[in-house]
Amino acid sequence: MSENHSHDPIQEGPEVGEFEVLEAAIRELSIEKGLFSSEDHRRFSEWAESIGPSKGSQLVAKAWLDPDFKRQLLEDATEASKAVGVDWLDPTGTGTPSDYTFFYVLENTPQVHNMIVCTLCSCYPRPVLGMSPDWYRTPNYRRRLVRRPREVLAEFGLHFPSDVEVRVHDSNQKSRFMVMPMRPEGTEGWTEDQLAAIVTRDTMIGVALPQADWTAEKAPSQVGGPQ
């Protein structure tokens, strides 16, 4: 166990919030009345917090392999998501999220690179990408991406020539976006599962590009990856 970091207790505010109390009261009364059980609530919380980016990775891998599916995904991503078991119109079916909303997939091309952000809060396509990364919710990312996208991209190690247009898509209460990156060289003949493994969360946010020798499923030191 490392001795190099402190174990200071989490600092909590001095007061209990109004809505913290209201939430607990609603939940406990609902359980007392038998509307649902404590176990229901725990199971749902565990499941919702366990969702990862695998559904998004599957969507991209399918689109790379199947031109018809790609066309459908770009035309109506809400409907096409059902191919991987995500029904945006029935949030309970996918878990979290209650994101009853419209879902759009943005295709990267040699001329256009897309990125997603939520400048107002932290809207994120949770049914397909899971929980958003901490940095996605920071004011630094949210404020600066729309003003200086290339500068922010550079901080993630991504650089584009000036003739590549960088488009930033701002989520809102009703719209969620996801980036479909370009299929990298060196992946010819790969299966859908092989392709999905290199379509990592960050590539679908737009702060990274997929690479044939890179996956987020293992620690960087175990993969090697780009130099």
Place this chain on the structure above:
Amino acid sequence: MTVDKQRFDRRDSVEAHEIILGLLGDDAVRETSLPELDRKPAPWESSMQATVECLSWRNVWDNLERRQTEDALGEDIYREFPVHTRSAIATAHTLLDRGVIDPDELQAKMREVRARFEGD
């Protein structure tokens, strides 16, 4: 486990609104000076999300109907409250409005919860 829908309409919606305003303190209202750019979601928000999903799962209150209610109430009679509190407010409002929970028991439960949270 399904709540008797016949009971849902017996209360006047205005009454639920007044009850909720009376239960929540002045600190609960929306920040009006700047957008809430720096806030981080609190743990209770995840728990609230699980609660509303459970209500839908167990056929008490459908998610789509809830979203529409959140939008309608949140942009009208509860517009003074922050957007991230809409689920809690809309759920409390609807459960009161439908007679699923009683104003007195909600008040008593909130008092009990607050005492517990602020205690040891």
